[in-house]
Amino acid sequence: DTGVSQDPRHKITKRGQNVTFRCDPISEHNRLYWYRQTLGQGPEFLTYFQNEAQLEKSRLLSDRFSAERPKGSFSTLEIQRTEQGDSAMYLCASSSGAGVTETQYFGPGTRLLVL
């Protein structure tokens, strides 16, 4: 499968614990995005990488959230001191091209439940 992959697919954690998610983009895609989707909502943008540089962060990304893409390939999203409100589906997308030619390809998501 050459699509975007995410690991784990599901995560249950207790409030206050730290969690880390991984995203492997499509090979050679230089852009990588993280989105969050809560029940009944569409995906909401969290942050974006071009190669290894994190170029934009949404106001949704509180200081408990950190994302990295150390070698410009896979990315990790860490949530520290999780809260129940962090329960959501976390989606990763990757793309190449720019402007009107860009297409974002989504991964299957990581579903997080904070108890």
Next chain:
Amino acid sequence: AQRVTQPEKLLSVFKGAPVELKCNYSYSGSPELFWYVQYSRQRLQLLLRHISRESIKGFTADLNKGETSFHLKKPFAQEEDSAMYYCALIHYGGSQGNLIFGKGTKLSVKP
């Protein structure tokens, strides 16, 4: 503020009936609009974008700047069209574009 509105949470039609999924947007500038679809137990995938003006799986969408709408239409719905549909626009902030999604409309096509 940039916003995408999908007024219907659920749309139920019979097989063979026409279907229209509504999408309205608010955007200062020239928007680039998309429809994404998520079939049951599958990932979100691009259905079509307005710039290409193509028909995918019989679906079309026309950008109406006067009404700020980008409704998705299909003349004859099929059961396999049952899915969650999201309208989205690209917001360019800085050097890239991130997608702004509506809340989605669940389409149910009954036999």
